[in-house]
Amino acid sequence: MANHYSALKRARQTETRTARNRANTSRxxxxxxxxRTAxxxxxxxxxxxxxxxxxxxxxxAVQKGVLHKNTASRYKARLSARVKAKTSK
Structure with missing residues (x-):
């Protein structure tokens, strides 16, 4: 456990940010x-x-720093191709 005040504060901030990132990732x-189910x-x-x-x-997720913009772009491109294939039938 941290002993200095600044280290305690950083530990609190890390907990808050971890919870926020976990929630955004889960969503x-x-x-x-x-x-994908649809x-x-x-x-x-x-x-x-x-x-x-x-x-x-x-x-x-990109705005919040959960994903890199290129990763999100790749996801969108691949999902878009699957959606297009599904809806064009």
Whole structure:
């Protein structure tokens, strides 16, 4: 355990930031899972709705520092291709 005041403060800040990052990561992964489930089985309207929500959450994750912008871009490109293949049938 930290002994100095500044180290105690940094430990508190780390706990807060870790909790925030974990919540944002969890929210993002849940949304990705929902989209992949919709692509696997759902109808085209549900897939489009889930896709727009997922893209929004990925962009927010980039803003909050959870994801790198290139990683989010790669996710969006791959998911977009899967959505397009599903909705064009």
């Amino acid at each position: 993002m992964r849940t949304q990705l899972r929902a989209l 692509i696997a089985g759902g109808d085209a309207a549900q897939v489009k709705t889930e896709f727009s929500g997922t893209v929004s959450l990925l962009d927010k």
